[in-house]
Amino acid sequence: MDLNLANRVVVVTGGASGIGRATAKQFLAEGARVHLWDLNPPAEEFGEFHRVDITSAEDVGEAMTKTLAHTGTIDHLVHAAAIGSGKFGFPFDNLSPEDWPRVLEVNIMGMTHVAHVVGPVMRQQSSGTMVFIASVAGQIGSQTDPPYSAAKAANINFAQCLAKDLAPHGVRVNTVCPGMIQTPLNQSVWQAWNDLQPECDKRSYEEWAGEKVKTVIPLGRWQTPEDIANTILFLSSDKAAQITGQTINVDGGFVMHW
Numbered sequence: 001m002d003l004n005l006a007n008r009v010v011v012v013t014g015g016a017s018g019i020g021r022a023t024a025k026q027f028l029a030e031g032a033r034v035h036l037w038d039l040n041p042p043a044e045e046f047g048e049f050h051r052v053d054i055t056s057a058e059d060v061g062e063a064m065t066k067t068l069a070h071t072g073t074i075d076h077l078v079h080a081a082a083i084g085s086g087k088f089g090f091p092f093d094n095l096s097p098e099d100w101p102r103v104l105e106v107n108i109m110g111m112t113h114v115a116h117v118v119g120p121v122m123r124q125q126s127s128g129t130m131v132f133i134a135s136v137a138g139q140i141g142s143q144t145d146p147p148y149s150a151a152k153a154a155n156i157n158f159a160q161c162l163a164k165d166l167a168p169h170g171v172r173v174n175t176v177c178p179g180m181i182q183t184p185l186n187q188s189v190w191q192a193w194n195d196l197q198p199e200c201d202k203r204s205y206e207e208w209a210g211e212k213v214k215t216v217i218p219l220g221r222w223q224t225p226e227d228i229a230n231t232i233l234f235l236s237s238d239k240a241a242q243i244t245g246q247t248i249n250v251d252g253g254f255v256m257h258w
């Protein structure tokens with residue numbers, strides 16, 4: 001299927017690793033011009049890297065200025081940059097209020113800073129797409145990491161606000177929610193859980209993850225960063241011209257809606 005993404009300008013936040021990296025690679029394979037906004041450069045060189053701290057409005061603004069100096073426009077945004085608390089809920093007071101601000105700053109204000117620089121550019125050019133990476137955790141009140149879960153719910157809601165505001169200007173905004181993916185973030189969830197267990201109940205990451213996938217995922221298998229990237233590219237393409245304001249789960253059936 002030709003997605004007509006060749007020579008399109010794409011910004012991927014968090015593009016140096018995980019889902020962001022997989023997405024950037026797939027855009028490149030389609031012939032797109034990819035700019036990575038991340039705190040750290042990718043392990044191997046690809047795309048155009050800009051060091052950006054998304055919690056800094058100044059940093060994000062400078063990245064936009066540099067990107068536009070190279071390209072003159074931005075056709076597609078993929079916002080994948082995010083963090084978890086590094087701690088485990090069950091119950092929520094395994095965490096303290098002090099564990100919340102950094103997660104909210106990165107996951108909510110980071111998205112806000114990015115939207116405030118990309119949105120006006122796309123509105124002025126009367127075209128563009130934005131895809132924000134949230135999580136099924138933001139839909140089900142996941143107790144695993146309450147700050148992360150709450151932030152991802154906010155991401156979904158704000159993306160819907162953006163979709164309504166920008167639709168009259170020909171800009172589409174959607175959210176993709178991964179289910180269970182073996183990323184460093186997922187491994188940090190296991191580590192936080194494992195650290196709380198008595199010795200007799202501790203498990204390797206492989207044991208813990210394998211059991212969880214079989215228990216909660218109807219398809220019974222992990223999703224991969226490439227699975228998420230496939231959906232992101234479709235939503236960014238002209239093939240999805242009538243899709244905006246939607247929350248698409250790529251989760252093996254973990255959360256089902258009608």
